[in-house]
Amino acid sequence: MDLRPLVDAARQDVDSGWLPSCQLAVARDGELIAFEALGAATTATRFCVFSVTKPIVASVIWQLLGERLVRTSDRVADHIPEFAKNGKESVTLEQVLLHTSGFPNAPMPADAGADPARRVERLASWYLEWEPGTRFEYHLGSAHWVLAELIARLTGRDFRDALDERVTGPLGLPRLLGLREDQQHGIAPLVAVGAAKGREHENHLFTYDRPDVVRAGVPGGGAVATAADIALFYQALMDDRLGLWDPDVLGDATSNVRCTFPDPMLGVPVNRTIGLVVAGDDGQHVRRYAAFGRQCSPRAFGHAGAHGQVAWADPETGLSFAYVTNGLDADFMREGFRAHIVSTLASQLG
Template sequence: MGSATTINKAALQALRDRARRDVDAGLAFGGVEGCSIALAKDGDILWEEGFGAARADTPILLLSITKTVFESALWQLFAGSLKPEDRVLEIIPDFMSGTAPDLTIGMLETHMGGFPWAPLDFPEAADRDTRLAAFREWRTDRKPGEAYEYHPLCVGWVLAEIVERVSGVDYRTFLKRQVLEPLGLSGVNGVSLGEPIAALQDVLLHHNCMYGWAPDRSKRVPMVYGLDSYEGLALGTPGAGGVGTASGVARLYQAYLSNPGELWNPAIHRDAISRTRINGPDPVGRPMLRTLSFLQAGPPEGRFGERDVFGSAVSERTFGHGGQGGQIAWADPDTGLSFCYLTNTVVFPPFCFHPRARELSSLAAQVLDR
């Protein structure tokens, strides 16, 4: 909170009230157990706060926001011999037993791979040999590059294998050493992936209420990859298993805006946050805008479907990503503001389509005095 930026107190109060509203509603009525918000600008946290069971510094599962964390490690490799246009088979020769020769790394990152629901789950995914065996058995549902369809989890494992083969380092360690530690963000109270169970004891574990709330946790449908357990979080699922705080994510997105010390090659960094690579419909015809690693806000009239999470008040250049249950992280190059909202509760509707993300983003974008 050390920034000289002036905050609109009424707008901030409206944001706080909206975050608190879902806690006050209660789990039994579609609310959340805990949540946290953070706003940052010029590298500083402007405001951070926790509600319900969460404090501002309570670690929470990042779900699909994790994708934008992990892919920043790939940007490091793109400064060398690796390129988004490289074919996956050049790095993993037996991937899909050679049946997808034209599949590229860029297609994986932009959800154009054509295999969104390839099967793999916890605890099997914890074993690399099992993952590689699954890779060989997977097949595409459509030609890679033909159409956009969100790949929730499977692509992350392929990207993790690529990181390991190119760098010679465990994918979790590579992310930590090359990105999170240099930024001073490493650890569950910042941003992390695959920390040991002993380091995860303060995490506010997730409630999966997508199919309805039940007071007995054992009666609820478990989350994929064991993401509602310490064991599952320790695995470090690269597409949805990150752990951190809202302030840690907001600070990371500040780094995505400024590229401090040129941590990433400047051309690669600009490409990752601003070059539109996907501009077309999703499977049900909603307008989709994506860079290599992020959703783009684009024109307000097109912000529905996955882009709904940006709300109505950010600039068109804003980039970010949602997470199941209404989580959201974004950065706006026009204002320099970054925002993150985390919650440990997944309710219907699934994925990132809960209206709370849209409403919170719209309020957060108005917190700066203009």
């Protein structure tokens, strides 16, 4: 297996000054086969991975589905009665997981979401922007705050602790969400690059490396992790050796496409499961929000993150791949092209 083209491509972006640092990791059979850090980072550096967080948090919901504590057809209000206000009484868990629940822009400041009482007040105050189940629109942060509250109610634990105790801890991974300030060493600071320089105030994601935001553990995008952490998490989704998930539920989450509404930004069917994106066999996989490599099989699943974060697994080859960076650009075409290049080179390793 020749890893040089992949590593060289990642190094070029750093050496050319487009990125301050990045990491990449490739895993197979439950073990890392490559883990590289480039630029102002080491393999101990952790990165803000933005929406790569989403499936990690959803994986706790998959456990609760397997434990029969909740069903995808359940109304959110069946478990969080306060949520029913302002016409949201019919929203189902499935719709929340598929980004079809109708409140994509509902606000939740990190400090409010981290406080159980304030979180519930905010959830209750939200209103619908359109009829649930009628379209797809990416819920950047709102949907996963609902999942966080649901996890708290069904487990009796803080959602950040539940994730650590139920998933990342058993997998031998460090705590990824909701780190105290004394646990926040080695997090790569977010850096504006390219067209984003001098425009940091225009992008709220630049707050995600602040100690208070890291502590809040924003469930839709606030995890901090190494590329190795992510690649190994995806290995567990392909081969659940520890039995963390019910096999039927895990199979559903990693393969059963429940939403094919078009993505209003990308113009392709979203191919969403209850927490992941599946590559699919229509030839559009490189345009879906997981940054699949060109040689990924139709069975590949994953989820990307803002500003070029990549995470996927391919059951056909057994490979999982993660790429993370702390360079935030305003040129989304350049970020997308960069992710496509490294992802395609990783997919060729199979």
